[in-house]
Amino acid sequence: MQLISKINYDLTFEPFFTGFTFNGKEVISFTAAKSIKNISLNSAELIIKKCYLIKDGKTIHTKFSMNEKDEDLFILFEKNLKGKMKLCIEFSGVLNDRLLGFYRSQYKDQSGKTKYLATTQFEAADARRAFPCWDEPAVKATFDVSLLIDKKLTAISNMPEKSKSTSGSKTLVEFERSPVMSTYLLYLGVGEFEYLETKLRNINIRVITTKGKKNKGKLSLDLTKKFLAEYEKYFGIKYPLPKLDMLAIPDFAAGAMENWGAITFRETILLYDVKTSSTRTKQYIAEVISHELAHQWFGNLVTMKWWNDLWLNESFATFMATKIVDRFYPEWDYWDQFLDDAMNTAMNLDALKTSHSIDVTVNHPSEIREIFDSISYDKGGCILRMLEHFVGEKKFQTGLKKYLVKHQYDNAEGRDLWNAIGTVSKQPIDKMMKTWINQVGFPLLEVARKGSILSMKQSRFLLEDIKHSKKGIWSIPLVIEEGSQRNRKLMTKKSEKVKLQNKDRNFVINSGRTGFYRVQYDNNTLENLSLLIDEKTLNHIDRWSLQNDYFAQILSGKKSVHGYLDFISAYYDEDNYISSLSLAHNLYSLYIISNKEKFSDEIRQYAINFLGTIFDRLGWKKTKNESHTDALLRSFAIIGMGKLGDRKIISDAEAHFKRYLKDPKSLPADLQEAVFSLVAWNGNEITHKKFIMLFRKADSQEEKLRFLGAMCSFKQKKLLLKTLNFTLGPDVRSQNIQLPIMRITSNIYGKEFMWPWLKNNWKKIIKKAGIGNPLLKRVVDSIGHVVDSKQEKDVRKFFKNNPVRGTEMTLEQTLERVRIHSKFLISLKKEFA
Ligand SMILES: [Zn+2]
Numbered sequence: 001m002q003l004i005s006k007i008n009y010d011l012t013f014e015p016f017f018t019g020f021t022f023n024g025k026e027v028i029s030f031t032a033a034k035s036i037k038n039i040s041l042n043s044a045e046l047i048i049k050k051c052y053l054i055k056d057g058k059t060i061h062t063k064f065s066m067n068e069k070d071e072d073l074f075i076l077f078e079k080n081l082k083g084k085m086k087l088c089i090e091f092s093g094v095l096n097d098r099l100l101g102f103y104r105s106q107y108k109d110q111s112g113k114t115k116y117l118a119t120t121q122f123e124a125a126d127a128r129r130a131f132p133c134w135d136e137p138a139v140k141a142t143f144d145v146s147l148l149i150d151k152k153l154t155a156i157s158n159m160p161e162k163s164k165s166t167s168g169s170k171t172l173v174e175f176e177r178s179p180v181m182s183t184y185l186l187y188l189g190v191g192e193f194e195y196l197e198t199k200l201r202n203i204n205i206r207v208i209t210t211k212g213k214k215n216k217g218k219l220s221l222d223l224t225k226k227f228l229a230e231y232e233k234y235f236g237i238k239y240p241l242p243k244l245d246m247l248a249i250p251d252f253a254a255g256a257m258e259n260w261g262a263i264t265f266r267e268t269i270l271l272y273d274v275k276t277s278s279t280r281t282k283q284y285i286a287e288v289i290s291h292e293l294a295h296q297w298f299g300n301l302v303t304m305k306w307w308n309d310l311w312l313n314e315s316f317a318t319f320m321a322t323k324i325v326d327r328f329y330p331e332w333d334y335w336d337q338f339l340d341d342a343m344n345t346a347m348n349l350d351a352l353k354t355s356h357s358i359d360v361t362v363n364h365p366s367e368i369r370e371i372f373d374s375i376s377y378d379k380g381g382c383i384l385r386m387l388e389h390f391v392g393e394k395k396f397q398t399g400l401k402k403y404l405v406k407h408q409y410d411n412a413e414g415r416d417l418w419n420a421i422g423t424v425s426k427q428p429i430d431k432m433m434k435t436w437i438n439q440v441g442f443p444l445l446e447v448a449r450k451g452s453i454l455s456m457k458q459s460r461f462l463l464e465d466i467k468h469s470k471k472g473i474w475s476i477p478l479v480i481e482e483g484s485q486r487n488r489k490l491m492t493k494k495s496e497k498v499k500l501q502n503k504d505r506n507f508v509i510n511s512g513r514t515g516f517y518r519v520q521y522d523n524n525t526l527e528n529l530s531l532l533i534d535e536k537t538l539n540h541i542d543r544w545s546l547q548n549d550y551f552a553q554i555l556s557g558k559k560s561v562h563g564y565l566d567f568i569s570a571y572y573d574e575d576n577y578i579s580s581l582s583l584a585h586n587l588y589s590l591y592i593i594s595n596k597e598k599f600s601d602e603i604r605q606y607a608i609n610f611l612g613t614i615f616d617r618l619g620w621k622k623t624k625n626e627s628h629t630d631a632l633l634r635s636f637a638i639i640g641m642g643k644l645g646d647r648k649i650i651s652d653a654e655a656h657f658k659r660y661l662k663d664p665k666s667l668p669a670d671l672q673e674a675v676f677s678l679v680a681w682n683g684n685e686i687t688h689k690k691f692i693m694l695f696r697k698a699d700s701q702e703e704k705l706r707f708l709g710a711m712c713s714f715k716q717k718k719l720l721l722k723t724l725n726f727t728l729g730p731d732v733r734s735q736n737i738q739l740p741i742m743r744i745t746s747n748i749y750g751k752e753f754m755w756p757w758l759k760n761n762w763k764k765i766i767k768k769a770g771i772g773n774p775l776l777k778r779v780v781d782s783i784g785h786v787v788d789s790k791q792e793k794d795v796r797k798f799f800k801n802n803p804v805r806g807t808e809m810t811l812e813q814t815l816e817r818v819r820i821h822s823k824f825l826i827s828l829k830k831e832f833a
Pocket residue numbers: 258291292295313314317
């Protein structure tokens with residue numbers, strides 16, 4: 001039995017846009033099961049003005065004290081109390097500009113006038129910055145929200161308006177009571193909004209923007225309606241709220257946030273313009289909308305008990321996002337893209353000694369921020385995909401439904417989900433999943449064939465080859481494909497032997513890369529498989545997978561680069577998207593790593609040959625029957641070829657740019673990034689000025705970012721420094737501060753000066769981003785591109801003197817990557833000596 005239960009928050013907020021503060025009043029009704037004399041609430045950055053209790057109609061006085069460090073408001077009653085009571089608190093706070101809690105966002109309206117709106121971001125632990133509360137996911141409550149606002153403004157919360165009354169210059173908007181939910185999902189929004197709307201049954205769906213932008217919300221409105229209906233079907237549970245708002249917020253730290261019934265997005269992820277938006281933007285909009293809608297059930301209706309199960313929310317939404325998008329856009333090959341994107345990113349991170357297990361202990365709020373990473377989102381998503389393939393789609397879905405129905409309006413743990421799927425599938429899911437969720441890393445499966453006998457051995461795959469760290473046994477759902485036959489087996493031991501059906505036939509393990517592990521075949525088998533690649537009788541995912549596994553093994557020092565370069569000759573006429581992209585990407589990164597070395601020309605030639613074949617096939621112009629992914633691959637090939645020094649492509653890009661300056665419609669959105677970055681690559685001070693002008697003139701965030709990206713592609717130090725100064729200035733939003741830094745650290749011409757620049761400007765970066773901004777993790781991560789292992793001490797010293805809470809693990813991961821790259825470069829030099 002819980003000590004405190006039946007909690008309702010009756011909240012009234014009054015935000016002020018002059019002075020950027022807010023007043024708040026709350027009445028927390030609850031029942032205490034036992035007699036209590038004090039209570040602790042989470043509270044931070046608030047001034048408490050009054051605090052008293054009402055019990056049986058009588059006022060009870062209190063003494064209260066704030067502990068800012070622990071973000072704790074301690075309230076002592078004048079006597080012991082039990083049963084139903086009301087805690088009344090009056091407080092005030094600041095509408096901050098740090099993109100968390102109750103904060104302000106600044107933008108310019110169509111006439112160029114500066115405007116503000118107030119909005120909230122409470123996940124993970126920032127509701128306490130807006131009102132004193134039990135700010136933990138497991139302490140669910142109902143909410144009655146009221147907003148007292150200037151009568152010209154509009155107020156939004158999770159629920160529909162219940163009533164509205166105006167007196168003088170102010171309007172009081174009261175919202176209907178919310179269902180039982182966690183504090184991190186509450187939403188408050190006040191501003192000059194406009195919207196598009198539609199209906200699904202009786203559910204009112206709106207896309208809400210600042211004035212003048214609603215027409216860019218058409219695609220999102222349409223996708224929201226379609227996806228919401230599909231989720232209802234998939235889960236077998238109706239969307240439980242009477243309305244759903246999708247809000248485009250000019251300043252927003254994350255990509256989007258799943259507040260129940262009032263989902264917030266960056267403008268670039270909700271607004272779409274047929275004329276200026278790219279194919280990639282369209283995909284991303286669909287994916288993020290799908291992700292946030294999945295949370296309306298998984299996360300909002302059923303919530304994790306504590307943040308150690310955050311992955312459960314995020315992995316699930318990541319997995320479902322792709323599943324639902326794929327149903328509506330099968331031509332996007334979105335599961336393929338998931339592999340080269342989510343799985344690849346997750347495996348690269350999880351191959352580090354300094355990675356963490358999916359289920360991880362978290363205590364302080366800054367630790368929660370730290371685990372919003374590729375392990376929680378991508379690896380978790382891959383593990384769920386593996387589980388779905390293991391038990392079958394139908395049983396997986398039935399298990400999920402059971403789980404959601406059982407725990408709705410309540411909290412649950414990972415184990416509850418495994419039990420539900422285990423019961424339906426009659427498999428030991430809990431035991432199997434433990435090896436993937438509670439254990440860091442993933443296995444490398446070494447496979448050797450002798451006639452019809454396969455010997456298999458598993459060990460942890462690490463990029464840094466350290467013997468004692470390779471411990472671990474995973475329950476691996478094996479799929480062994482021999483021709484049209486598929487054998488399934490759950491491997492639970494360190495090493496096992498399996499008999500093949502036929503001693504001569506070829507076989508593939510982990511076909512379709514359904515399992516989260518890498519495979520290393522014996523040389524003979526690999527040679528046979530390379531013949532199948534050559535003939536393209538092997539399916540495209542397996543072609544992608546074999547090359548992808550091979551490349552990871554050269555980085556870990558297990559295989560030679562020459563061996564890899566020989567192997568990939570089998571891909572000479574590869575035309576599949578992810579297979580081509582991954583190979584081109586790997587060759588290009590080999591070139592970058594070896595850039596200053598004598599032998600880099602040899603590697604460059606491989607990259608040019610491969611990218612050139614892709615470009616020859618696709619050309620500049622979109623053809624009528626080309627596939628959706630060709631547009632994505634074309635842009636990559638053009639940028640690659642241009643940066644590898646192809647004169648013709650650069651002069652073509654310059655011609656396109658000239659025409660674009662006269663007539664922006666002449667250049668399709670999908671080619672803009674490629675053209676702009678090559679023009680910058682070959683450009684000078686005048687070109688840089690042009691991009692600044694274009695940036696200032698552009699009216700969508702998407703276009704602005706495209707121009708800012710181009711400004712990071714120059715070769716001249718002077719111009720790159722100009723871009724960085726521009727970034728720290730007023731033109732670039734704090735939410736985008738990490739982008740130019742990441743771009744310029746990846747630019748080979750940024751390598752020399754970026755680390756000293758970062759050190760010299762660190763205080764300005766922190767000031768602009770705001771303490772606690774999760775994007776600082778990306779900035780720390782990018783340092784790995786511009787230092788070598790000799791500078792490790794210097795980097796450590798710097799962060800010891802300038803600690804950034806919530807980036808400690810990222811720093812260790814970055815430094816490990818630096819060591820791996822330095823070692824790799826040494827072995828590369830030996831190999832090519
Ligand atoms: Zn999410």
